[in-house]
Amino acid sequence: AQTIHQWPVAEIKAVGSPLSLGCTIKGKSSPNLYWYWQATGGTLQQLFYSITVGQVESVVQLNLSASRPKDDQFILSTEKLLLSHSGFYLCAWRTGGGNQDTQYFGPGTRLLVL
Amino acid sequence: GDSVTQTEGQVTVSESKSLIINCTYSTTSIAYPNLFWYVRYPGEGLQLLLKVITAGQKGSSRGFEATYNKETTSFHLQKASVQESDSAVYYCALVHTGNYKYVFGAGTRLKVIA
Numbered sequence: 001a002q003t004i005h006q007w008p009v010a011e012i013k014a015v016g017s018p019l020s021l022g023c024t025i026k027g028k029s030s031p032n033l034y035w036y037w038q039a040t041g042g043t044l045q046q047l048f049y050s051i052t053v054g055q056v057e058s059v060v061q062l063n064l065s066a067s068r069p070k071d072d073q074f075i076l077s078t079e080k081l082l083l084s085h086s087g088f089y090l091c092a093w094r095t096g097g098g099n100q101d102t103q104y105f106g107p108g109t110r111l112l113v114l
Numbered sequence: 115g116d117s118v119t120q121t122e123g124q125v126t127v128s129e130s131k132s133l134i135i136n137c138t139y140s141t142t143s144i145a146y147p148n149l150f151w152y153v154r155y156p157g158e159g160l161q162l163l164l165k166v167i168t169a170g171q172k173g174s175s176r177g178f179e180a181t182y183n184k185e186t187t188s189f190h191l192q193k194a195s196v197q198e199s200d201s202a203v204y205y206c207a208l209v210h211t212g213n214y215k216y217v218f219g220a221g222t223r224l225k226v227i228a
Contacts, residue, residue, distance in 0.1 A: 036218075043221070044218040057214070
C-alpha cells in the first residue's frame with residue numbers, strides 16, 4: 001500500500017527566516033506530486049506539481065519554491081518567510097487520469113509565521 | 115481560467131434529514147472538466163468522496179451522490195438522510211483531462227446535529 005508522509009507536522013517560524021517542508025511517498029513509483037496551500041478560512045490552492053524527478057512546475061507565485069530531488073520526495077522551501085505564508089500545506093500524489101483520477105493527500109503541515 | 119464556487123461556508127442539518135451542498139464551476143476551456151468531491155473528516159486527511167468525468171452522469175459513494183450538469187455548470191452534492199458521522203468539510207474540485215492543474219472550491223463545513 002502507498003503511504004504519504006509530511007514533515008514537520010507543525011512549525012512556528014519568524015518572518016524572514018527560511019523554511020523547508022518535506023513530503024515522501026512510499027510504495028508508488030514515479031508518482032505525480034502536488035503541493036497545496038490553504039490559508040486559514042481560505043481555499044485550497046495548488047502551488048506546484050511535478051511529473052518526474054528534477055522537474056517542477058509552478059502554478060501560483062507565492063515566493064515559494066519546490067524541488068523534487070528523488071522520485072519519492074517533494075520539498076517546498078523559501079529563504080525568507082512572509083506573514084502571508086501562514087497556513088496549512090498539503091502534499092498529494094495522483095493516480096492516472098480519467099476514471100482512475102484520484103489524489104491521495106498527506107496529513108499536512110501547519111505553519112504559523114510570526 | 116477555471117473557478118469553483120461553493121456558496122455555503124457552513125451548513126447545519128439535523129440527523130436523518132436531507133442535504134444538498136452547492137457547487138458550480140466556471141471554465142474558459144471548450145472541454146468539459148472532470149469533477150470531484152473531496153472530504154476531510156475530523157482528525158483525518160483529505161480524501162476522495164466521488165468523481166464524475168462525463169457530463170450528464172452521476173457519481174455516488176457512502177450514500178452521497180452528485181450529478182454533473184453541464185447546462186447549469188453544477189455538481190451539487192446530495193444525501194437523502196445524513197448521520198452525525200457525515201460531519202466534515204466537503205470540497206468540490208475540477209481538473210481538465212490531461213491537465214495537471216486542479217481547482218478547488220472554498221469548502222463547505224457540514225455539521226450534523228442529533
